[in-house]
Amino acid sequence: MSALLGLVLLTAPFVTLPSPAFPADPTLAALGSDPAQLRLFCYSTRCGDEEWRRMRSPTESPIVPDSGARRGPALPRSTPWIGLHVSARSRExxxxxxxxxxIGTRYRVEAVRNGPTRVGVQLGAGYRLAPLSDDGIHMPxxxxxxxxxxxxxxxxRAEWNQRIQFETGQGTTFVKQSVGLDVSLWPAWTLESDFTIRHDEYGRSGSESAESSLQLRRRF
Structure with a gap:
Protein backbone atom coordinates (compact mmCIF):
# COMPACT_ATOMS: atom_id res chain seq x y z
CA MET A 1 0.00 0.00 0.00
CA SER A 2 2.80 2.41 0.87
CA ALA A 3 4.56 1.60 -2.42
CA LEU A 4 1.40 2.44 -4.39
CA LEU A 5 0.99 5.75 -2.49
CA GLY A 6 4.60 6.70 -3.23
CA LEU A 7 4.09 5.99 -6.95
CA VAL A 8 1.05 8.23 -7.00
CA LEU A 9 2.94 11.08 -5.32
CA LEU A 10 5.81 10.82 -7.80
CA THR A 11 3.66 10.77 -10.93
CA ALA A 12 1.11 13.45 -9.82
CA PRO A 13 3.14 16.56 -10.96
CA PHE A 14 3.43 15.15 -14.51
CA VAL A 15 -0.23 14.35 -14.99
CA THR A 16 -2.19 16.96 -16.98
CA LEU A 17 -5.83 17.20 -16.10
CA PRO A 18 -8.35 18.34 -18.70
CA SER A 19 -9.22 22.03 -18.42
CA PRO A 20 -12.82 22.90 -17.67
CA ALA A 21 -14.97 23.76 -20.63
CA PHE A 22 -15.74 27.46 -21.11
CA PRO A 23 -19.01 28.83 -22.39
CA ALA A 24 -19.31 29.75 -26.05
CA ASP A 25 -18.75 33.49 -25.28
CA PRO A 26 -15.40 34.43 -26.97
CA THR A 27 -14.71 37.16 -24.39
CA LEU A 28 -14.88 34.72 -21.48
CA ALA A 29 -12.80 32.24 -23.44
CA ALA A 30 -10.09 34.85 -24.06
CA LEU A 31 -10.02 35.78 -20.37
CA GLY A 32 -9.78 32.15 -19.37
CA SER A 33 -6.94 31.43 -21.76
CA ASP A 34 -4.92 34.46 -20.56
CA PRO A 35 -5.51 35.11 -16.81
CA ALA A 36 -3.03 38.00 -16.95
CA GLN A 37 -5.73 40.13 -18.52
CA LEU A 38 -7.63 40.04 -15.22
CA ARG A 39 -4.84 41.98 -13.51
CA LEU A 40 -5.71 45.60 -12.69
CA PHE A 41 -3.63 48.26 -14.45
CA CYS A 42 -1.08 50.19 -12.44
CA TYR A 43 -1.63 53.97 -12.49
CA SER A 44 1.36 54.85 -10.32
CA THR A 45 4.57 56.33 -11.65
CA ARG A 46 6.33 52.99 -10.95
CA CYS A 47 4.50 49.70 -11.11
CA GLY A 48 5.20 47.23 -8.36
CA ASP A 49 5.71 44.11 -10.50
CA GLU A 50 7.38 45.54 -13.63
CA GLU A 51 7.09 42.25 -15.49
CA TRP A 52 9.04 43.30 -18.60
CA ARG A 53 11.51 45.74 -17.05
CA ARG A 54 13.98 44.98 -14.29
CA MET A 55 16.98 46.57 -12.69
CA ARG A 56 20.27 45.58 -14.32
CA SER A 57 23.84 45.65 -13.15
CA PRO A 58 26.39 47.89 -14.88
CA THR A 59 27.92 44.82 -16.58
CA GLU A 60 24.67 43.73 -18.25
CA SER A 61 23.59 44.86 -21.67
CA PRO A 62 20.57 47.19 -21.91
CA ILE A 63 17.21 45.46 -21.84
CA VAL A 64 14.98 46.36 -24.77
CA PRO A 65 11.31 46.20 -23.84
CA ASP A 66 9.20 43.77 -25.81
CA SER A 67 7.33 45.61 -28.55
CA GLY A 68 4.31 43.42 -27.91
CA ALA A 69 4.03 44.26 -24.22
CA ARG A 70 0.55 45.21 -23.10
CA ARG A 71 -0.10 48.78 -22.11
CA GLY A 72 -2.84 49.96 -19.87
CA PRO A 73 -5.54 52.36 -21.01
CA ALA A 74 -4.61 56.02 -21.35
CA LEU A 75 -5.20 58.15 -18.30
CA PRO A 76 -7.90 60.83 -18.48
CA ARG A 77 -6.70 63.99 -20.26
CA SER A 78 -3.47 62.26 -21.28
CA THR A 79 -4.33 62.77 -24.97
CA PRO A 80 -4.44 66.47 -25.98
CA TRP A 81 -7.61 67.73 -27.58
CA ILE A 82 -5.70 70.04 -29.94
CA GLY A 83 -2.13 69.44 -31.08
CA LEU A 84 0.41 72.13 -30.28
CA HIS A 85 1.58 74.16 -33.26
CA VAL A 86 3.21 77.47 -34.09
CA SER A 87 0.59 80.01 -35.00
CA ALA A 88 0.90 81.47 -38.49
CA ARG A 89 1.92 85.10 -38.82
CA SER A 90 -0.91 87.30 -40.06
CA ARG A 91 -0.71 88.71 -43.56
CA GLU A 92 -2.28 92.00 -42.44
CA ILE A 103 2.25 111.65 -38.06
CA GLY A 104 -0.21 109.13 -39.42
CA THR A 105 -1.40 105.56 -39.66
CA ARG A 106 -0.74 102.77 -42.15
CA TYR A 107 -2.21 99.45 -43.23
CA ARG A 108 -0.04 96.68 -44.70
CA VAL A 109 -0.94 93.40 -46.38
CA GLU A 110 1.39 90.69 -47.67
CA ALA A 111 -0.37 89.65 -50.87
CA VAL A 112 2.21 86.99 -51.81
CA ARG A 113 4.74 85.55 -49.36
CA ASN A 114 5.03 81.84 -50.21
CA GLY A 115 7.67 80.45 -52.50
CA PRO A 116 10.47 82.47 -54.08
CA THR A 117 8.27 85.52 -54.81
CA ARG A 118 6.89 87.99 -52.27
CA VAL A 119 4.63 91.02 -52.79
CA GLY A 120 3.66 93.53 -50.09
CA VAL A 121 1.36 96.56 -50.30
CA GLN A 122 1.15 99.38 -47.75
CA LEU A 123 -1.29 102.32 -47.71
CA GLY A 124 -1.76 105.09 -45.17
CA ALA A 125 -2.80 108.64 -44.43
CA GLY A 126 -1.13 111.27 -42.29
CA TYR A 127 -0.09 114.86 -41.84
CA ARG A 128 3.32 116.13 -42.87
CA LEU A 129 4.78 118.51 -40.30
CA ALA A 130 8.13 119.41 -41.83
CA PRO A 131 9.18 119.20 -45.50
CA LEU A 132 12.52 117.91 -46.79
CA SER A 133 13.07 115.73 -43.72
CA ASP A 134 12.53 112.43 -45.56
CA ASP A 135 11.35 111.22 -48.95
CA GLY A 136 8.06 112.97 -49.68
CA ILE A 137 6.45 116.20 -50.84
CA HIS A 138 8.01 119.58 -50.11
CA MET A 139 5.24 121.25 -48.09
CA PRO A 140 3.34 120.53 -44.86
CA ARG A 157 22.38 83.17 -52.92
CA ALA A 158 20.81 85.91 -55.08
CA GLU A 159 17.63 87.93 -54.53
CA TRP A 160 16.13 90.67 -56.69
CA ASN A 161 13.95 93.32 -55.03
CA GLN A 162 12.00 96.40 -56.10
CA ARG A 163 10.34 99.07 -53.98
CA ILE A 164 7.95 101.79 -55.22
CA GLN A 165 7.03 104.52 -52.74
CA PHE A 166 4.73 107.47 -53.30
CA GLU A 167 3.31 110.40 -51.35
CA THR A 168 0.73 112.85 -52.59
CA GLY A 169 -0.94 115.94 -51.14
CA GLN A 170 -1.30 119.71 -51.61
CA GLY A 171 -1.29 119.25 -55.39
CA THR A 172 2.17 117.65 -55.28
CA THR A 173 3.22 114.05 -55.91
CA PHE A 174 6.48 112.35 -55.01
CA VAL A 175 7.50 108.92 -56.36
CA LYS A 176 10.61 106.93 -55.43
CA GLN A 177 11.52 103.67 -57.14
CA SER A 178 14.40 101.47 -56.04
CA VAL A 179 15.70 98.35 -57.76
CA GLY A 180 18.39 96.18 -56.20
CA LEU A 181 20.16 92.86 -56.38
CA ASP A 182 21.59 91.25 -53.24
CA VAL A 183 24.14 88.45 -53.56
CA SER A 184 25.28 86.44 -50.55
CA LEU A 185 29.04 85.85 -50.80
CA TRP A 186 29.66 84.29 -47.36
CA PRO A 187 27.39 83.55 -44.39
CA ALA A 188 27.86 87.09 -43.00
CA TRP A 189 28.85 89.02 -46.15
CA THR A 190 26.40 90.34 -48.75
CA LEU A 191 27.02 92.36 -51.91
CA GLU A 192 24.16 94.86 -52.29
CA SER A 193 23.47 96.92 -55.40
CA ASP A 194 20.77 99.60 -55.60
CA PHE A 195 19.46 101.98 -58.26
CA THR A 196 17.02 104.71 -57.18
CA ILE A 197 14.94 107.20 -59.17
CA ARG A 198 13.13 110.10 -57.46
CA HIS A 199 10.40 112.06 -59.20
CA ASP A 200 8.86 115.25 -57.81
CA GLU A 201 5.81 116.62 -59.61
CA TYR A 202 4.50 120.18 -59.10
CA GLY A 203 1.29 120.62 -61.07
CA ARG A 204 2.32 120.26 -64.73
CA SER A 205 6.06 120.45 -64.06
CA GLY A 206 8.43 118.28 -62.10
CA SER A 207 11.96 117.12 -61.59
CA GLU A 208 13.78 113.80 -61.51
CA SER A 209 16.99 112.56 -59.96
CA ALA A 210 18.73 109.21 -59.98
CA GLU A 211 21.46 107.58 -57.94
CA SER A 212 23.04 104.16 -57.66
CA SER A 213 25.15 102.39 -55.06
CA LEU A 214 27.19 99.23 -54.68
CA GLN A 215 28.27 98.18 -51.20
CA LEU A 216 29.61 95.17 -49.36
CA ARG A 217 27.84 94.66 -46.04
CA ARG A 218 28.81 92.43 -43.15
CA ARG A 219 26.14 91.39 -40.65
CA PHE A 220 27.13 90.78 -37.04
Whole structure:
Protein backbone atom coordinates (compact mmCIF):
# COMPACT_ATOMS: atom_id res chain seq x y z
CA MET A 1 0.00 0.00 0.00
CA SER A 2 2.80 2.41 0.87
CA ALA A 3 4.56 1.60 -2.42
CA LEU A 4 1.40 2.44 -4.39
CA LEU A 5 0.99 5.75 -2.49
CA GLY A 6 4.60 6.70 -3.23
CA LEU A 7 4.09 5.99 -6.95
CA VAL A 8 1.05 8.23 -7.00
CA LEU A 9 2.94 11.08 -5.32
CA LEU A 10 5.81 10.82 -7.80
CA THR A 11 3.66 10.77 -10.93
CA ALA A 12 1.11 13.45 -9.82
CA PRO A 13 3.14 16.56 -10.96
CA PHE A 14 3.43 15.15 -14.51
CA VAL A 15 -0.23 14.35 -14.99
CA THR A 16 -2.19 16.96 -16.98
CA LEU A 17 -5.83 17.20 -16.10
CA PRO A 18 -8.35 18.34 -18.70
CA SER A 19 -9.22 22.03 -18.42
CA PRO A 20 -12.82 22.90 -17.67
CA ALA A 21 -14.97 23.76 -20.63
CA PHE A 22 -15.74 27.46 -21.11
CA PRO A 23 -19.01 28.83 -22.39
CA ALA A 24 -19.31 29.75 -26.05
CA ASP A 25 -18.75 33.49 -25.28
CA PRO A 26 -15.40 34.43 -26.97
CA THR A 27 -14.71 37.16 -24.39
CA LEU A 28 -14.88 34.72 -21.48
CA ALA A 29 -12.80 32.24 -23.44
CA ALA A 30 -10.09 34.85 -24.06
CA LEU A 31 -10.02 35.78 -20.37
CA GLY A 32 -9.78 32.15 -19.37
CA SER A 33 -6.94 31.43 -21.76
CA ASP A 34 -4.92 34.46 -20.56
CA PRO A 35 -5.51 35.11 -16.81
CA ALA A 36 -3.03 38.00 -16.95
CA GLN A 37 -5.73 40.13 -18.52
CA LEU A 38 -7.63 40.04 -15.22
CA ARG A 39 -4.84 41.98 -13.51
CA LEU A 40 -5.71 45.60 -12.69
CA PHE A 41 -3.63 48.26 -14.45
CA CYS A 42 -1.08 50.19 -12.44
CA TYR A 43 -1.63 53.97 -12.49
CA SER A 44 1.36 54.85 -10.32
CA THR A 45 4.57 56.33 -11.65
CA ARG A 46 6.33 52.99 -10.95
CA CYS A 47 4.50 49.70 -11.11
CA GLY A 48 5.20 47.23 -8.36
CA ASP A 49 5.71 44.11 -10.50
CA GLU A 50 7.38 45.54 -13.63
CA GLU A 51 7.09 42.25 -15.49
CA TRP A 52 9.04 43.30 -18.60
CA ARG A 53 11.51 45.74 -17.05
CA ARG A 54 13.98 44.98 -14.29
CA MET A 55 16.98 46.57 -12.69
CA ARG A 56 20.27 45.58 -14.32
CA SER A 57 23.84 45.65 -13.15
CA PRO A 58 26.39 47.89 -14.88
CA THR A 59 27.92 44.82 -16.58
CA GLU A 60 24.67 43.73 -18.25
CA SER A 61 23.59 44.86 -21.67
CA PRO A 62 20.57 47.19 -21.91
CA ILE A 63 17.21 45.46 -21.84
CA VAL A 64 14.98 46.36 -24.77
CA PRO A 65 11.31 46.20 -23.84
CA ASP A 66 9.20 43.77 -25.81
CA SER A 67 7.33 45.61 -28.55
CA GLY A 68 4.31 43.42 -27.91
CA ALA A 69 4.03 44.26 -24.22
CA ARG A 70 0.55 45.21 -23.10
CA ARG A 71 -0.10 48.78 -22.11
CA GLY A 72 -2.84 49.96 -19.87
CA PRO A 73 -5.54 52.36 -21.01
CA ALA A 74 -4.61 56.02 -21.35
CA LEU A 75 -5.20 58.15 -18.30
CA PRO A 76 -7.90 60.83 -18.48
CA ARG A 77 -6.70 63.99 -20.26
CA SER A 78 -3.47 62.26 -21.28
CA THR A 79 -4.33 62.77 -24.97
CA PRO A 80 -4.44 66.47 -25.98
CA TRP A 81 -7.61 67.73 -27.58
CA ILE A 82 -5.70 70.04 -29.94
CA GLY A 83 -2.13 69.44 -31.08
CA LEU A 84 0.41 72.13 -30.28
CA HIS A 85 1.58 74.16 -33.26
CA VAL A 86 3.21 77.47 -34.09
CA SER A 87 0.59 80.01 -35.00
CA ALA A 88 0.90 81.47 -38.49
CA ARG A 89 1.92 85.10 -38.82
CA SER A 90 -0.91 87.30 -40.06
CA ARG A 91 -0.71 88.71 -43.56
CA GLU A 92 -2.28 92.00 -42.44
CA UNK A 93 -1.05 94.61 -39.97
CA UNK A 94 -1.93 98.15 -38.93
CA UNK A 95 0.15 100.71 -37.07
CA UNK A 96 0.13 104.36 -35.99
CA UNK A 97 3.32 106.41 -35.92
CA UNK A 98 4.63 109.88 -35.16
CA UNK A 99 8.00 111.55 -35.57
CA UNK A 100 9.48 115.01 -36.00
CA UNK A 101 8.26 115.40 -39.59
CA UNK A 102 5.10 113.30 -39.98
CA ILE A 103 2.25 111.65 -38.06
CA GLY A 104 -0.21 109.13 -39.42
CA THR A 105 -1.40 105.56 -39.66
CA ARG A 106 -0.74 102.77 -42.15
CA TYR A 107 -2.21 99.45 -43.23
CA ARG A 108 -0.04 96.68 -44.70
CA VAL A 109 -0.94 93.40 -46.38
CA GLU A 110 1.39 90.69 -47.67
CA ALA A 111 -0.37 89.65 -50.87
CA VAL A 112 2.21 86.99 -51.81
CA ARG A 113 4.74 85.55 -49.36
CA ASN A 114 5.03 81.84 -50.21
CA GLY A 115 7.67 80.45 -52.50
CA PRO A 116 10.47 82.47 -54.08
CA THR A 117 8.27 85.52 -54.81
CA ARG A 118 6.89 87.99 -52.27
CA VAL A 119 4.63 91.02 -52.79
CA GLY A 120 3.66 93.53 -50.09
CA VAL A 121 1.36 96.56 -50.30
CA GLN A 122 1.15 99.38 -47.75
CA LEU A 123 -1.29 102.32 -47.71
CA GLY A 124 -1.76 105.09 -45.17
CA ALA A 125 -2.80 108.64 -44.43
CA GLY A 126 -1.13 111.27 -42.29
CA TYR A 127 -0.09 114.86 -41.84
CA ARG A 128 3.32 116.13 -42.87
CA LEU A 129 4.78 118.51 -40.30
CA ALA A 130 8.13 119.41 -41.83
CA PRO A 131 9.18 119.20 -45.50
CA LEU A 132 12.52 117.91 -46.79
CA SER A 133 13.07 115.73 -43.72
CA ASP A 134 12.53 112.43 -45.56
CA ASP A 135 11.35 111.22 -48.95
CA GLY A 136 8.06 112.97 -49.68
CA ILE A 137 6.45 116.20 -50.84
CA HIS A 138 8.01 119.58 -50.11
CA MET A 139 5.24 121.25 -48.09
CA PRO A 140 3.34 120.53 -44.86
CA UNK A 141 -0.26 119.36 -44.88
CA UNK A 142 -2.40 116.20 -45.19
CA UNK A 143 -0.82 113.47 -47.29
CA UNK A 144 -1.56 110.02 -48.63
CA UNK A 145 1.27 107.50 -48.72
CA UNK A 146 1.79 104.06 -50.19
CA UNK A 147 4.48 101.45 -50.78
CA UNK A 148 4.64 98.44 -53.09
CA UNK A 149 7.44 95.93 -52.41
CA UNK A 150 8.30 93.08 -54.77
CA UNK A 151 10.99 90.49 -54.18
CA UNK A 152 12.08 87.34 -55.97
CA UNK A 153 14.76 84.86 -54.96
CA UNK A 154 16.60 83.94 -58.15
CA UNK A 155 18.99 81.45 -56.58
CA UNK A 156 19.70 80.43 -52.96
CA ARG A 157 22.38 83.17 -52.92
CA ALA A 158 20.81 85.91 -55.08
CA GLU A 159 17.63 87.93 -54.53
CA TRP A 160 16.13 90.67 -56.69
CA ASN A 161 13.95 93.32 -55.03
CA GLN A 162 12.00 96.40 -56.10
CA ARG A 163 10.34 99.07 -53.98
CA ILE A 164 7.95 101.79 -55.22
CA GLN A 165 7.03 104.52 -52.74
CA PHE A 166 4.73 107.47 -53.30
CA GLU A 167 3.31 110.40 -51.35
CA THR A 168 0.73 112.85 -52.59
CA GLY A 169 -0.94 115.94 -51.14
CA GLN A 170 -1.30 119.71 -51.61
CA GLY A 171 -1.29 119.25 -55.39
CA THR A 172 2.17 117.65 -55.28
CA THR A 173 3.22 114.05 -55.91
CA PHE A 174 6.48 112.35 -55.01
CA VAL A 175 7.50 108.92 -56.36
CA LYS A 176 10.61 106.93 -55.43
CA GLN A 177 11.52 103.67 -57.14
CA SER A 178 14.40 101.47 -56.04
CA VAL A 179 15.70 98.35 -57.76
CA GLY A 180 18.39 96.18 -56.20
CA LEU A 181 20.16 92.86 -56.38
CA ASP A 182 21.59 91.25 -53.24
CA VAL A 183 24.14 88.45 -53.56
CA SER A 184 25.28 86.44 -50.55
CA LEU A 185 29.04 85.85 -50.80
CA TRP A 186 29.66 84.29 -47.36
CA PRO A 187 27.39 83.55 -44.39
CA ALA A 188 27.86 87.09 -43.00
CA TRP A 189 28.85 89.02 -46.15
CA THR A 190 26.40 90.34 -48.75
CA LEU A 191 27.02 92.36 -51.91
CA GLU A 192 24.16 94.86 -52.29
CA SER A 193 23.47 96.92 -55.40
CA ASP A 194 20.77 99.60 -55.60
CA PHE A 195 19.46 101.98 -58.26
CA THR A 196 17.02 104.71 -57.18
CA ILE A 197 14.94 107.20 -59.17
CA ARG A 198 13.13 110.10 -57.46
CA HIS A 199 10.40 112.06 -59.20
CA ASP A 200 8.86 115.25 -57.81
CA GLU A 201 5.81 116.62 -59.61
CA TYR A 202 4.50 120.18 -59.10
CA GLY A 203 1.29 120.62 -61.07
CA ARG A 204 2.32 120.26 -64.73
CA SER A 205 6.06 120.45 -64.06
CA GLY A 206 8.43 118.28 -62.10
CA SER A 207 11.96 117.12 -61.59
CA GLU A 208 13.78 113.80 -61.51
CA SER A 209 16.99 112.56 -59.96
CA ALA A 210 18.73 109.21 -59.98
CA GLU A 211 21.46 107.58 -57.94
CA SER A 212 23.04 104.16 -57.66
CA SER A 213 25.15 102.39 -55.06
CA LEU A 214 27.19 99.23 -54.68
CA GLN A 215 28.27 98.18 -51.20
CA LEU A 216 29.61 95.17 -49.36
CA ARG A 217 27.84 94.66 -46.04
CA ARG A 218 28.81 92.43 -43.15
CA ARG A 219 26.14 91.39 -40.65
CA PHE A 220 27.13 90.78 -37.04
Missing amino acids: STASYSNDWR GPVMRGVVEIGHRITP
